[in-house]
Amino acid sequence: MALPTLAEESSLRDETAQQQQQQQAIQTRIDEADDETRELLTRLRDAQSSSQRLERYNNQLSSTLDEQQQRIDRQQHALETLDDTRDALPDTLQGMLDRLRALVEADMPFRHEERMARLDGLERTLADTSVSEEKRMEQLLSVWRAELDYGRNMDSWRGRLTQGDQQRDVQFLRMGRVGFYYLTPDGEQGGVWKNRDRQWHALDGAQRNMVNRGIRIANDQRAPELLSLPLSIEMDNAPSEAASQGASS
Structure with a gap:
């Protein structure tokens, strides 16, 4: 078998080098294409994200414009009826x-x-x-x-109580709009106002004691507590004569 000559070996090396260069060029183009593809994908994702943000903004803006238009319509109507x-x-x-x-x-x-x-x-x-x-x-x-x-509150004050021809100084107690009471300075007499017949009704000893507690609570002399007292007004589902009334300072 004849051995290749020097010229043939040189030609073979040149051809091999050329093929390697071609393969390298092809690989470079492939790498460049991959980079371009990745960049295009990134741009596409950014564009989609921007589009979604723009859509949300447009929806919010549309809602805001609708509300503003409704407000303008109401104001216009108010102006038209202002004289009336x-x-x-x-x-x-x-x-x-x-x-x-x-x-x-x-x-x-x-x-x-x-x-x-x-x-x-x-x-x-x-x-x-x-x-x-x-x-x-x-x-x-x-x-x-x-x-x-x-x-919404309770109150106590000293004042003049008129009953017929008789007047005397007493301590009044008001509990919201449901209870109105008085107590004499010695604590021996007291009453609850009954709105149904527009007059005072006497309280017994235990009830007068409760009124005294309420007066002290209203004057910040005693901690708040529940007071069991007859009410001044008729209330649905309330006991006929006595009810627990929450007291607050």
Whole structure:
């Protein structure tokens, strides 16, 4: 067998080197294609994420615009009816005052003179044409809040009790809007106001002791506790005469 000549060996080496270069070039193009593919995938994911964020923003913006449009519509309607509202406001305020006065007159007569004086002052304010509508409404709401607050607290004060021709100094106790009591300074006499017949009813010794505890609680002289006392008003599902009334300072 004939051995390859030097020229043939040189040609074979050149061909092998060329093939290696071609393979390297192909591998480089493959690597570059992979890098480009990865970059395209990354861009695609970023674009999808941006699209989702934009869609969510558009949905939120659409909801906000709808709410703003509804608010604009309400304001426009309010402006269109403003004159009618202003014309009706004096009668509306007077009606609210009349209802409040009826409430006070039908309520337990605690601090009656003070409450009626407050209503009379409000009446004068509503009748004063120099007072702005805002000021009238503000004072009316203030009086309503004062009356509503009576239902959320307890109170005790010294005052004059009139029964027929007799007057005497006593200690009053009010428990929300459900209990109104008095106790003489010596603790020997006491009563509960009954709204159904608009008069005082005498309390026995144990009940007077409870009233005394309530007075001390109201004056921050005793820790809050449950007091068993007859109520001043009729309540559904309440015992006929005695009920446990929670006391709070």
